[in-house]
Amino acid sequence: MSPLRNSPVDSGRSARRGSGSARRGAAALLSAAGLVVGGLLAAGPAGAATAAPHASPTASGTAAVPTHRLCAQPAAPGYMACNAVARTDVKPHLSLSRGLTPSGFGPADLQSAYKLPANAGSGQTVAIVDAYDDPNAEKDLAAYRKQYGLPDCTTANGCFKKVDQNGGTKYPKADAGWAGEISLDVDMVSAACPQCHILLVEANSANMDDLGAAVNRAVAMGAKYVSNSYGGSEDSTDATSDEKYFKHPGVAITVSSGDSGYGTEYPAASQYVTAVGGTSLKKSSTARGWTESVWGTSAGGEGAGSGCSQYDAKPAWQKDTGCAKRTVADVAAVADPATGLAVYDSYQASGWNVYGGTSASAPFIAGVYALAGAPGATDTPASYPYAHASALNDVTGGANGSCSPSYLCTAGSGYDGPTGLGTPNGTAAFTK
Template sequence: MSSTLARQLRPAGLAALVAFALTSAPASAGGNIDPLSAVPVKRACPDPPRAGQVTCLALVRTDVVPQHGVQPLGKPAGLGALDLRSAYNLPASEGRGQTIAIINVYDDPKAESDLAVYRAQYGLPPCTTANGCFKKVNATGGTTLPPPDTGWAEEESLDLDMASAACPNCHILLVEAEQPAISSLGTGVDTAVRMGAKYISNSYGGPEESSAKAADFTHFDHPGVAITAASGDGGYGVLFPATSPRVTAVGGTSLIRGAGTRGWSETAWSGAGSGCSVHAAKPAWQKDAGCPRRTVSDVSAVADPRTGVAVYDTYGFGGWQVVGGTSASAPIIAGAYALAGSLPAGGYAAALPYARPQALNDVVKGSTGSCSPDYLCTAGPGYDGPTGLGTPNGVDAFKATRSPLAKADARLPATKTGIQRLRAGTGRTPTAPPPAGIANGGFEAGNLSGWTTSGVTAVTKDHPHSGKYSALVGDPDDPHKGDSSIRQRFVAARNHRRLSLWYNANCLDREKYDWTTASLKDDTTGSSRTVLPKTCTLDNTWQHVSAPVVGGHAYTLTLLSHDDGYFGDPMSAKYDDVSLD
């Protein structure tokens, strides 16, 4: 499979991408064969049927006879909790007070009871609803759960067991989305952050489409939170959300006991996703020269089904299974972050391992395919695509440091007044502090008071998102060449963590010519981010976007509509319910 094909597959071709490692060897009576591992496996979840949807990345061995319940006279097949802690030198006593969120699809009715068996088997402390350790919610945080599904339930069991193995003292928040769509799962990520989880694991992926940019900004941009994403199970090629520069992309290895002081040996697993993103920008902490955009992966852990992990699942399965896939490695790394318990305030946790690569086990052998340059698909000393910087050796690599690299986006701490800081040697004086909070964010004043306007702007009663009015940026009837915008400066209160707004675009053309966009400049630090990437749609529906803010920082929000002035296709957009929470 060429690198171009692997990176540009659409949902109809995702089966080929994800199953590439499963169909490259002769079939057996037990199912498909993993080419390197030579064990029969089956995928837990189906292929996504359409754009914007994903599949889970769990591979279940079919040559293992399930056993039921705690096994007092012997251990189940597969690597257990104690094996993983030994292999990755994970401390057993850390993690108290931390919460790992598992983002998944559909309900697993036996998630809590199956988790109890796994933890009892390996002597881990109970984690139940009753003792406050375990909580299960839907994607918006409610208690009305989605319908059950046996395939995704296997994924949930894998995620819960691996998070427990890595961090036995952590609390677990299981978030169950209603469908395998990035929008639904992304809402689950937002909910986990809102509910206080600082460590979030995502063991799913789909084709990297241009729409992933919007989903990335909307749902995966959470500074100060460690978000992990599985790199994929199809060998060389990349999936979203692992391509997001705001998450830690987790590759996969084959892990076996070996000689030497460590007592374990690892090589890159042939099925691990790796490569160069088509759409995502390269984060500042990645310095590899062979990919001008985001490179996958960042770090890795065991994923090969041949050296797979023990998982307990009785919803559609018979009990103890041996499971692989980068669905296993993503929650292990989330657990390592939780054990470290130290995140960069206002920065991205994905940067942390790059500040201390020497604190990881460097994996130097194995390949995920053929590519150029070869480090994107072949393990070697230092950074490579299949295993990133390596696997955990303790948790020092996942701790925030004083290194500028570990600050991720180089944000400065807020001043007490929220006034823009002086930069040394510039001779500039601070500007007066803007008002606290958003003024007239729902436009219910019936005008644009509180906003600075340019071009063609107004308020309108035409189907607002809520209330009586929304802002209208651009002319819906006549083309006006150039930009129209509304802009507001504000200070986020200390308890504010997120800016939220709704938009409704009215675009008859293409994004190349006409668009609407929203941007947010942090006036305290001088950094900027895109809240809404350039968008040109004509479906007359309200859509929600959001962006993180830092309490005490001053910001400038700009809502803009660009019209190329071409006769017959005016461009406008409505905005409403701009708020902070």
């Protein structure tokens, strides 16, 4: 089991779930083993992030960097933690001097790495579901998009909309950690699909029932792509939550696989969602111009989540034999903070930062689904990559821990747990 889910830590929140609701185990603080000291990043060309030579190497060959998790850990069963992490060796910049660009990968880097069209997705709406309020969400999104020359996405022009879980404007209380998560989410959707509209639905709390209500609200408001960057322990009532919150035919729902290495989380384990793992992404001299490996550490601290569900049924399209039930993940994208993403967040931190975690890969893949076009009305879009596996970049190196059978935590040719079937190589794998 992942350390994220074994030791309850009180975050000071005390709300309780109603009778009959699914209950998740509380999560633990990040293992100190995952916080390996790295070097300082200066503002420089997008995608040019490098760590100091003395940083300890990870199992996938990427230099480890010091990080912290953005969100408070769950106070009680039934609560979720967001899967975003921030580099602590990168000095935030509220603004950049002339001629400088943010550290971390930007939209052009990601579009190049994953061969994404820059002008597709017009008219599609990607919904982001998060807990609590980010008062600066629209302002920070504008700063990110201006920096990279992306089209304006505002309330005024109809591109951006923020609602509470009831579809109104009675926003929940603000939370600095979840505000950072929201910044990461909206920036990653923007990077993947600059022409897409963004619907931000803010749940009243990190309770699964509130987050699930926000998912249902997003779908009711017409979103065909819904990203969820949070998770908690599985339990025996997950199937009930699946039916209540995640069974939406014709809607592509993405969920981050977790940031604590080998071990499964809910709702990534839901049979109705696309569980998104994480990679380390580097520029290279290969024909693709980029290389990827599993995001994982030799110490078993941070890394993309993977493994066998204890409770969720295996979907018909998933054919691996190591798990009798649902296997996590399905696909992946960059998540390693050491090869992290430029994000503008003025509420959690002072402007430009480098963030990572599978909270980056889940909204990015939601954006890729939007680029690919509307799903079939009765389809479960999580099945699409399994029908088009050859249209993905197969990730064959790295591991997120030790396990048996080994493919559940170690990359190899074909399907593996941490990266699923692979990463986007255009949009063909995300179509019917």
